[in-house]
Amino acid sequence: MSSAPAPSAPDAARPPIVAGVGFRHATGPEEIAALVRDALGRAGCAAGQLGALATAEDRAGEAAVRAAAAALGVAVVGIGVEDLREAGRRGVTRSGRIEALRGVGSLAEAAALAAAGPEGRLVLARIASPGATCALASAGEGGPA
Secondary structure: OOOOOOOOOOOOOOOOEEEEEEEOOOOOHHHHHHHHHHHHHHHOOOHHHEEEEEEEOOOOOOHHHHHHHHHHOOEEEEEOHHHHHHHHOOOOOOOHHHHHHHOOOOHHHHHHHHHHOOOOEEEEEEEEOOOEEEEEEEOOOOOOO
16 A cells, blocks of 8 residues: 655755744843744744745844743744845835935845745745834745645
8 A cells, every 4th residue: 555655854954834023122032032922923834844044144143032032943044134134025015214324115025035035035024123123924835824
């Protein structure tokens, strides 16, 4: 008796759900992690669907985002300026301050979309806490509808 093939594992380079985050320098890891959990809940996503935290390359090494990622059990992905700007064209939120600083309307949306890949789509537009922003993107198949 033959059995159906096992489902393939998600591509590690393109996780099913990516949380894009932007944060102020004084923001602690607890606030970032709580915001990501809130975003997952709002989008109806299980914590196990989260594959990575994505942020601007120049912020990816900061202790707060690294600690938040560790608390969530995922890696941090740093996104370069050009990739942020390219993916940012697919974003839906516009912040004048972030546009002036980063050249994108929403760092969180641009980072999530860039990390999700060229076929990535927003699952949840940017939400904010006092010191951070978060958006969710799906790499395509396997993400919520």
